[in-house]
Amino acid sequence: MSLITGLLYAALAVYLGGWYTGRWHGNFSLLLFVLTVVTLGYWLAERYRFKPAREAAATQLAQQNDARRAQLAAQGITQVDTDITQARERLLMQPWWLDWTAGLFPVICAVFLMRSFLFEPFKIPSGSMIPTLLVGDLILVNKFHYGIRLPVINKKIISNNEPQRGDVMVFRYPVDPSLDYIKRVVALPGDEVAYINKKLTVNGKPVEQSQLPQFYDEDTLRYFDQYSEKLGQVEHRILVDKDRPPFVPPQAVFDFPNKELCRYSGEGVVCKVPAGHYFMMGDNRDNSQDSRFWGFVPDDAIVGKAFVIWMNFGDFKRIGFFN
Incomplete structure (x- = not known):
């Protein structure tokens, strides 16, 4: 033995x-x-x-x-x-x-058991969710908020809350399910979502937005336009890079399922979210590879809802709950 x-x-x-x-x-x-x-x-x-x-x-x-x-x-x-x-x-x-x-x-x-059914820790690897989440933030994800799922196969066996606009969600990357991604839910099944000229619209209604002082990114040593945005009941901050074009480069768009439900133009993209799927975007709008590029997130790819930064070894003030 x-x-x-x-x-x-x-x-x-x-x-x-x-x-x-x-x-x-x-x-x-x-x-x-x-x-x-x-x-x-x-x-x-x-x-x-x-x-x-x-x-x-x-x-x-x-x-x-x-x-x-x-x-x-x-x-x-x-x-x-x-x-x-x-x-x-x-x-x-x-x-x-x-x-x-x-x-x-x-x-x-x-x-x-704890990781499969209660909470799972993650480390933020990229800046796609700046300013909400910074590179190096260690976060916790609530695994049972959206329902109890069997480990490994991720099959939901008990339903709980449904994802809401504004939730910060961890999910399996549709292009490569072995990877976990984190983005914000901006549109639900049946919604028509548009991101035109860097303005977000859901079901024909512009999302509430107000300008904040510019955000200084210490990694890129640049200032970005910062806005307060309200999705559903969640108010959060986003960044916009005024030097980046509003459209998605055609060569960067994947051939994803239900792609025919999206229309791309020089001003941006409009999509109709299919049943059982969600449209995700990063808060760092011009530095995020999200649903605009690789499509919708199916319900069976959901991992959980991110809700707290439990540690950042470079800045202890980051510890706490976030929207």
């Missing part, structure tokens, strides 16, 4: 190494599921086979020792220097391959 366990750890090291170096995409949900199942197998084997066998061996050792002492006492020998305490402890000791498998099961299982 020690050899099998060593091989399993070697396979895990190879998988994580290839993932870290970019040789292949990893699936953390699947990895956690596999680790939970494997450590559960070891935990059950330890509880119902290996631990009882060690305890039986320790009991047998004690019985043999008692029998030997009784035999020696019958011969009049009472001074016996045999101490089996250390030997008994060695027999009861859990071997390393069980300590590093069965011993880890409760922790891995707790992480798997």
